[in-house]
Amino acid sequence: MFKSSRTVSKVRLLFQRSVSYNLPSIRLLDSLKSTESDLPGLFSNKTINELWYNRGQALVDNLNAQIIKNNVENAPANLEELIKVSFSKNDLNALFTNASLLHNLQFFLESLKTNEDRSFSKAQISALLKTPSTSIKVENAPQDESLAEWINDSFGSMVEFKTLLLNSAASIKGDGTTWLVAQATYSESAMRDGASTGVSFDTLAIVNTYNAGIVDDSMRSGQVTKMKHQKQLKLDAANRRDQERKEMAAGEVQEQGQAVEEVVQETQKRSISADENALGSVEEAEEVMLFSDRKLVPLLAIDASMRAYLEDYGIYGKRQYLENVWHCVDWDVVASRTPKRFKPSMVFEY
Amino acid sequence: MNLFDSKYSTDLQSQITLSCQILLSLQIHPLPLYACTHTQNFSTTTAPHMFTKIALAGRSSRRSQFGIIKRSLHDVPVLKKQPEFAQNGIAGLYSANGFKSAWSEYQKYLTTNLTLKTKGTQHETRTPFQIILLTSKNGLEQPIFHYASQAHNNHLFFELLTDKDAAAETVPSRFLMERLADENILTLQDLKDKIIEAANTLTGQGWVYLVERGDKSLKVVASNNDGTPYYFGRGASFDMNGAISESTYEQYEALKEQIKEDELDFTLPLLAINVWDVAFWADYGLNGKQEYLKNVVDCISWDVVNQRRFQI
Numbered sequence: 001m002f003k004s005s006r007t008v009s010k011v012r013l014l015f016q017r018s019v020s021y022n023l024p025s026i027r028l029l030d031s032l033k034s035t036e037s038d039l040p041g042l043f044s045n046k047t048i049n050e051l052w053y054n055r056g057q058a059l060v061d062n063l064n065a066q067i068i069k070n071n072v073e074n075a076p077a078n079l080e081e082l083i084k085v086s087f088s089k090n091d092l093n094a095l096f097t098n099a100s101l102l103h104n105l106q107f108f109l110e111s112l113k114t115n116e117d118r119s120f121s122k123a124q125i126s127a128l129l130k131t132p133s134t135s136i137k138v139e140n141a142p143q144d145e146s147l148a149e150w151i152n153d154s155f156g157s158m159v160e161f162k163t164l165l166l167n168s169a170a171s172i173k174g175d176g177t178t179w180l181v182a183q184a185t186y187s188e189s190a191m192r193d194g195a196s197t198g199v200s201f202d203t204l205a206i207v208n209t210y211n212a213g214i215v216d217d218s219m220r221s222g223q224v225t226k227m228k229h230q231k232q233l234k235l236d237a238a239n240r241r242d243q244e245r246k247e248m249a250a251g252e253v254q255e256q257g258q259a260v261e262e263v264v265q266e267t268q269k270r271s272i273s274a275d276e277n278a279l280g281s282v283e284e285a286e287e288v289m290l291f292s293d294r295k296l297v298p299l300l301a302i303d304a305s306m307r308a309y310l311e312d313y314g315i316y317g318k319r320q321y322l323e324n325v326w327h328c329v330d331w332d333v334v335a336s337r338t339p340k341r342f343k344p345s346m347v348f349e350y
Numbered sequence: 351m352n353l354f355d356s357k358y359s360t361d362l363q364s365q366i367t368l369s370c371q372i373l374l375s376l377q378i379h380p381l382p383l384y385a386c387t388h389t390q391n392f393s394t395t396t397a398p399h400m401f402t403k404i405a406l407a408g409r410s411s412r413r414s415q416f417g418i419i420k421r422s423l424h425d426v427p428v429l430k431k432q433p434e435f436a437q438n439g440i441a442g443l444y445s446a447n448g449f450k451s452a453w454s455e456y457q458k459y460l461t462t463n464l465t466l467k468t469k470g471t472q473h474e475t476r477t478p479f480q481i482i483l484l485t486s487k488n489g490l491e492q493p494i495f496h497y498a499s500q501a502h503n504n505h506l507f508f509e510l511l512t513d514k515d516a517a518a519e520t521v522p523s524r525f526l527m528e529r530l531a532d533e534n535i536l537t538l539q540d541l542k543d544k545i546i547e548a549a550n551t552l553t554g555q556g557w558v559y560l561v562e563r564g565d566k567s568l569k570v571v572a573s574n575n576d577g578t579p580y581y582f583g584r585g586a587s588f589d590m591n592g593a594i595s596e597s598t599y600e601q602y603e604a605l606k607e608q609i610k611e612d613e614l615d616f617t618l619p620l621l622a623i624n625v626w627d628v629a630f631w632a633d634y635g636l637n638g639k640q641e642y643l644k645n646v647v648d649c650i651s652w653d654v655v656n657q658r659r660f661q662i
Binding site for chain 2: 050051054055058087088089090092093096097100101125128129171173174175176209210211212213214224227228231305306307310311314315316
């Protein structure tokens with residue numbers, strides 16, 4: 001007994017070494033931590049510690065615990081890959097949740113810079129009654145010309161973009177993240193450059209995700225449809241079989257038609273649960289997989305959860321927090337994440 | 351206070367028992383009025399001079415048909431032990447500052463926003479509770495629903511709380527324990543464990559309720575974000591972000607069916623626990639959820655829970 005439990009712990013140790021995750025390092029935050037200073041213009045040192053070093057570490061610990069618990073072998077070292085492989089498996093839901101929360105938080109914090117011109121303090125109740133500014137001047141707008149142009153083309157103008165982005169974040173009541181994403185449509189990409197397999201991104205858009213939600217909805221969407229299809233396939237297979245049985249039975253005993261009907265109905269019910277391994281056709285399988293035509297690539301994330309602003313801005317301070325986030329966005333990071341834009345050489349107006 | 355002045359409340363209660371039909375025709379559900387009495391969020395203490403002071407009873411009592419409907423600001427209700435809590439906090443759970451943050455400030459935030467969202471709309475004379483019922487089926491009214499639901503739930507929660515020592519002297523009634531036994535909850539400790547377990551199923555913000563359903567059975571349920579116990583379509587009991595299990599899918603399908611058939615929901619909350627960050631960050635830190643949960647289940651006055659059972 002004693003011996004065997006020792007081997008188990010050894011195996012676990014091995015596991016931990018091979019696929020354990022560490023808290024990713026974020027250069028700006030690490031330097032602030034070592035000097036115990038605030039992130040000027042956005043966060044106090046206490047918030048940085050709570051938000052990233054404590055919460056981030058807790059998420060990493062949960063993640064590692066889940067990997068051990070579920071005996072996940074060869075977990076990919078990359079967090080995004082891990083999310084991709086764990087997303088569609090219901091028994092890995094807790095693993096996915098922790099990985100995704102960590103990824104979203106990291107994505108947000110990595111695109112921040114300091115801004116000495118801004119300050120933060122706890123807001124009073126009067127902040128709720130403040131009239132929004134109507135100024136069309138936007139400070140800290142992206143300097144990268146092609147990014148700025150793409151934003152203007154997609155949202156109308158920089159101020160419209162900023163308003164939409166911050167309002168989307170303000171509308172999240174629980175936990176969540178607001179994203180700027182580049183969007184491509186698979187079917188349109190295929191039409192444009194028939195031979196090449198790449199997708200071409202033509203629009204920028206804003207997306208909200210809640211709790212551990214992920215941006216890429218080619219992974220996310222359609223899970224209910226998928227379930228529905230699976231159920232329908234099982235039902236159809238069972239029906240077909242029962243129909244055959246019924247025909248055979250009807251040939252033998254024509255007179256007892258009604259009784260047979262009842263029996264068939266009953267077996268139908270039973271066989272649905274018994275027949276777990278029914279396979280659909282390839283066509284059906286493709287139909288199930290083709291739920292989303294969109295490809296989204298995240299460029300910028302804003303954490304809109306309460307925990308990001310409670311400490312420094314207070315309960316009434318979400319607006320001020322979001323305004324400060326805008327001023328602390330490092331657009332160079334955003335530009336470096338931006339994929340190549342597809343720009344039609346001709347625009348057809350209908 | 352307007353609707354539940356003593357002279358109106360007796361009148362109301364006799365109406366509830368005598369003529370449910372009249373109330374139904376007024377689109378006010380007879381059952382939840384009970385809950386309304388202890389979750390009133392209206393107060394005339396803020397700037398009363400701004401509004402005509404005439405009772406709201408015109409809506410529900412036929413006696414004052416020509417009464418002018420009163421409009422008031424939503425404001426933070428006064429708790430029974432408000433002065434004591436404000437000064438010393440709640441022993442075993444909150445410091446004075448923690449109490450201020452989770453109740454005084456957060457409730458002020460919710461009620462102010464609710465006033466702002468409802469002014470000039472059909473909801474402006476309604477209580478948060480009525481607003482919950484009337485907006486829960488309409489997704490477009492989600493912003494209003496959010497503030498009404500949160501304000502109502504937080505009041506349900508804070509009415510329960512009491513000092514740890516005082517809480518230890520109260521127990522769930524025999525009736526309550528008998529019903530809980532059907533759910534395999536045999537002791538008070540079991541119930542506390544169950545509440546903490548439910549709170550830990552939430553990924554983000556949310557609530558844990560002990561609810562009494564139409565058939566008198568009790569259940570501990572967890573709701574994501576601003577989920578309400580009053581309407582199954584807005585219970586928000588599952589998070590569909592990850593891969594869903596077949597049982598979740600079936601629950602979801604069943605829910606769709608229930609909503610389509612306009613099924614009535616007679617569920618009432620007996621107990622609500624706030625599992626939002628705002629309920630604990632001031633005293634326990636942003637990562638202090640577990641410690642907070644451990645303390646909060648020991649500071650519940652079961653006398654209040656016992657009284658909330660639906661009784662005719």
